[in-house]
Amino acid sequence: MSSVDAQIVALHAQIASCETQLQRLRDQLFEAESHRDISSGAATGQTPLSLVNVAPSSHPTETSEGFSHQEKGQKVAKIWPLDKHEYRRYGRQLIMSEIGLTGQLRLRSSAVLVVGVGGLGCPAAAYLAGAGVGTIGLIDGDTVEESNLHRQILHSTERVDMAKVDSAIASLKSLNPTVKYVPYHKRLTAEIALDIFDQYDVILDCTDTPASRYLISDSCVLLEKPLVSASALRTEGQLMVLNNPPLPAGNAQGGPCYRCVFPKPPPAASVVSCGDGGILGPVVGTMGVLQALETIKIITKGIQRSSEPPSLLLFSAFSNPPFRSIRLRTRKAKCSACSAQATVTREALESGSLDYVQFCGAVSPIDALAATERVSVVEYSRLYNSSDAAMNTQPSIKEHILVDVREKVQFELGNLEGSINIPYSAICRSSATASTDPLSQPPSEDGWVAQLRNLAEDRPIYVVCRLGNDSQLAVGKMKELGLDGGGTRWIGDIRDGLRAWRKRIDPDFPEY
Incomplete structure (x- = not known):
């Protein structure tokens, strides 16, 4: 007999021994549960569930010597690997070869x-x-x-x-x-x-x-x-x-x-x-x-x-x-x-x-502007409300420009009346070198650079965004493009953005 054949025989014997031991443990468990149920039934006057309609097993028990049939008339409760409700609950995946009984037992454990x-x-x-x-x-x-x-x-x-x-x-x-x-x-x-x-x-x-x-x-x-x-x-x-x-x-x-x-x-x-x-x-x-x-x-x-x-x-x-x-x-x-x-x-x-x-790396709150380049929502609300009154009587007169640098999809969700939308992404794409000569500058998105440059120098530009971060960067980019006229035009942002506006000024402003 070769060493491989000997190993196979030894493994078969080991498997048979383990299965015999497993069956003995099952028999002991069944006997213990039966005694418990009988005791419980005697106390309550009821027939134990484990002994009701239990048919003799039609399957022989495998031992190391082979199969030994159970004695005639012996009542044995079948111990299923899954509970009844598990067969019902997981039945659609149990019948798949990719899962099966082995896979379901692995999931359960x-x-x-x-x-x-x-x-x-x-x-x-x-x-x-x-x-x-x-x-x-x-x-x-x-x-x-x-x-x-x-x-x-x-x-x-x-x-x-x-x-x-x-x-x-x-x-x-x-x-x-x-x-x-x-x-x-x-x-x-x-x-x-x-x-x-x-x-x-x-x-x-x-x-x-x-x-x-x-x-x-x-x-x-x-x-x-x-x-x-x-x-x-x-x-x-x-x-x-x-x-x-x-x-x-x-x-x-x-x-x-x-x-x-x-x-x-x-x-x-x-x-x-x-x-x-x-x-x-x-x-x-x-x-x-x-x-x-x-x-x-x-x-x-x-x-x-x-x-x-x-x-x-x-x-x-x-x-x-x-x-x-x-x-x-x-x-x-x-x-x-x-x-x-x-x-x-x-x-x-x-x-x-x-x-x-x-x-x-932790992202710290952006602090890119000086205090003189920023206003609070309370300060801006005074200007905004007075400007609204002026616009109601004389629509052509505007004391300042409010630029909302959120993307268009957010701007459409809700915005301050009179603001214009210039997305921060468009501002970032603009070239600082091309802005020195408006006549030679290639057309930009919506012509926003030329539009702001042509404003009167005494009309300040306020920039707002959702949280007060992009607005600061946008102010820096606008000044880099020369839209402040060398310091003659004030450009700044509204601190903490529209989130602060909703919390402190207008609670009906959309929150998203």
Whole structure:
């Protein structure tokens, strides 16, 4: 007999022995439950449910010697791997070869952590709960706002001001009460990340800041956890499955981490949030659903298995086709997190020496103008109201010009009467060198440069935007273009923008 044949025989014998032991444990469990039910029935005068209509099993019991049939008339309760309600609830996915009984058991015994219960986390958590993931953890320190509701589908109007985690769990329990939900009412920090992550099998990054993404990825590498990361802005989204398979740092066979793909964070000033850039609900919903799908694939295949090469999935709602995939490289040989030369260690993370906010750069409020170049909304309201009175009696007379530098789509949502719209993007594109000679200057968008230059020099220009940041930069650009006439014309901005105008002057002004 060859060594391979001997190994096969030995494995068969080991399997048979394990199955015999498993059957003995099942018999002991059944006997114990029967005694409990009989005792319970005697006390209540009822027949135990485990002994009602229980037919003898038609299947023999496998032992190390083969199959031994059960004694005639013996009543044995069939122990099914899933509860009856689970067969009904998950039946449509159980009959798929990609899931089956094994996949469903893996889902039931798995634990998934969703970091961020917003536009990504809500649909992801909903579909994971619907699929029967055993434990779902939810981390988020925010409360529900009305502006969240168009895309964060687990929240509702009645739950505005409620903690997002509590709101989400309320919806998830109504969807699937058999899942265990674990709330974390806090923002993720380096001090708590490892302790929380260690309790879960798969991590979902549903956050919206670079600092959080690096922290989550580093934690997953240190704990050898697969990471499903997604992001969305405006009409576009992206998805990556990172650290899959989740092998130790230094093992080149492991999947790349977030630092492998993005070794350096983007410039802080270039990072645009959903509040500033906008987001279409179905776009972020699509990416969240895809996160749930990838998580289910990871769990049902087995955490340590990965047959798919790493890739970056890009989604653009208004492109045709809307999806395209970019192949990613394997782990970088000198990655600071997952290579053999990694400098991101557990000690560094827990000690706080890794400052992710500093690494990504914090965007400070813009302070680009001198105090003499700015006015408050209260100061401007006096001028605005007196100007309105003058305009009502003499429409041709205007004492000043108000320039709104928001994009046209925002300007149309609501604006101050008499203001003109010159988007900041158009102002940025204008050339300072071309502005010295109006006759030789190429036509600009809407001719705004010439329009402002031809104003009387004693007519000041006030600039306003949504928050008071773009307006400051626009003032600087206008002066760079020479529209202040060498200092003879006053150009300045309205501090804190239209948000302050709504809060302090006109509460009916649209909030968005």
